[in-house]
Amino acid sequence: MKTVLIISHCEDYHVEKALHLLKQKKANYFFLTLDEFPKNYSLSQSINNNSASATLENTLTKQTIKLSEIGAVWLRKSANFSYLSNDMEESTNTFANNETEHALFSALYTLDCFWMSHPKFLRAAMWKGEQLKRATEFGFNIPDTLISNNPCEIRAFYMRHSKIVFKVMSDPIIYNDADQSLGVATTLVDSDMLENAESLRLIPNQFQAYIEKAYELRVTIIGNEVFTAKIDSQAHPETKIDCRNLNVRVPMSIYELPKKIEAACLKLIKSYSLNYSALDFIVTPKGEYVFLENNPCGQFHYIEENVPELKIIESLTNTLLRACI
Structure with missing residues (x-):
């Protein structure tokens, strides 16, 4: 069984949930915390005319992995790098960040394995204006x-x-x-x-x-699985415009998307070659579905906390592990 590589920052509670499940399943994993890289890591990549290899070591835990042992990558969230020296001038720090990014992704881009999702596809999927134009091509209404x-x-x-x-x-x-x-x-x-x-x-x-709302939807996609939560944002005055108010508990429930909308969501995500994404919709008082945006690394923990029937993290970890067999 190959190893799952998880890339995020050290306080990512999404990863905490995944690690708990991976430990229960006795799976092999390596957690690369970007906010501690390269400070607490050692990276070596060797390339010659006949071969290429790379190893990554956590210098605190002494866990070491050869990149050839990786079967799946969950590129969860970016973070600022950190260094053994924390008093670099701004120009030196910028240079160090650029060099570090080149070194890390020069190694990671050699991986021929399952990505959730590959950085080149994540970047292509992030531009909001392009998302809206593409959504109309798949039959969605947009504001x-x-x-x-x-x-x-x-x-x-x-x-x-x-x-x-x-x-x-x-x-x-x-x-x-x-x-x-x-x-x-x-x-x-x-x-x-x-x-x-x-x-x-x-x-x-x-x-x-402005689009009048009956309620909102968060559609989380993992591979071919679709998890939809209804967000009753109009139930509270502080969430009518933006439902992301953490000081207010917004009622949420499981929701069944019309098959036509679900199929269009899957086609949209696959057009970006993504293996994970979270889409936001408004449903109007007339029952019309309005696409708002695509979030290629979107949050899901708050959805699963409020709608535990949606087994998002379980599906995610199982998807990563299947790729490692």
């Missing part, structure tokens, strides 16, 4: 969307729809100098927000026509 830093275009979009939202396209978490996090929520836009032209010109932002 009218504008991505722009042109104040005139943004104001005209607001006038056309009268009710629009601002949505982050990348990571919605911002860290300050004290390493404190601030979440950027989906926000209802009013006319006052559009008065400052310099602010609108600063960076291109995503704006969407």
Whole structure:
């Protein structure tokens, strides 16, 4: 039996759940914590005209693995690298990050095994504007969307729809100098927000026509398995616009997607060559399904906590282990 390689950061509770199951199954695994790499790891890759090999060692636990022993990779989350020296100048740190990324992925890209999912496919699937265009090609309805830093275009979009939202396209978490996090929520836009032209010109932002909701869906896909949770976001005033408010317990339940929608979800994900993804939908009061976005490394722990009937982590670990046989 080959080994499962898990790549994330050391405080990822999704990985904690997976490791618990892998230990129960007495499976072979190696957990690479990027926020401790290369500080607590040793990496060696050898390439010549006749062969190529690589080994990875956790210098604290002394666990060592040859990359040829890996049967499946779960590329769960990225993280900032760390070094034995923590007082490098900014330019030196940037150089070190670039070199470290090249060294690590030069080795990992040689792996001919099952990936959940491969970094080149993850990157191709992350662009929000492209996702929306592709979703329409698979028959999904989407919100009218504008991505722009042109104040005139943004104001005209607001006038056309009268009710629009601002949505982050990348990571919605911002860290300050004290390493404190601030979440950027989906926000209802009013006319006052559009008065400052310099602010609108600063960076291109995503704006969407507001879609009335009956409820929302989180569709998690692992291989050919589809796990759908209904999120009753309209049950609480603080989650009507953005259901990701961790201070409010949003009612969730298991949900059966119409076969046509489920099939389209699978086709969309397979078009990106992904083995895992999480899709977000609005269901309108008229029963229409509206695609919002595709999250190739999307969170699922909060879904399984609220809807334990959805055995997402069990399916995920079983999928990884099957690839190692």
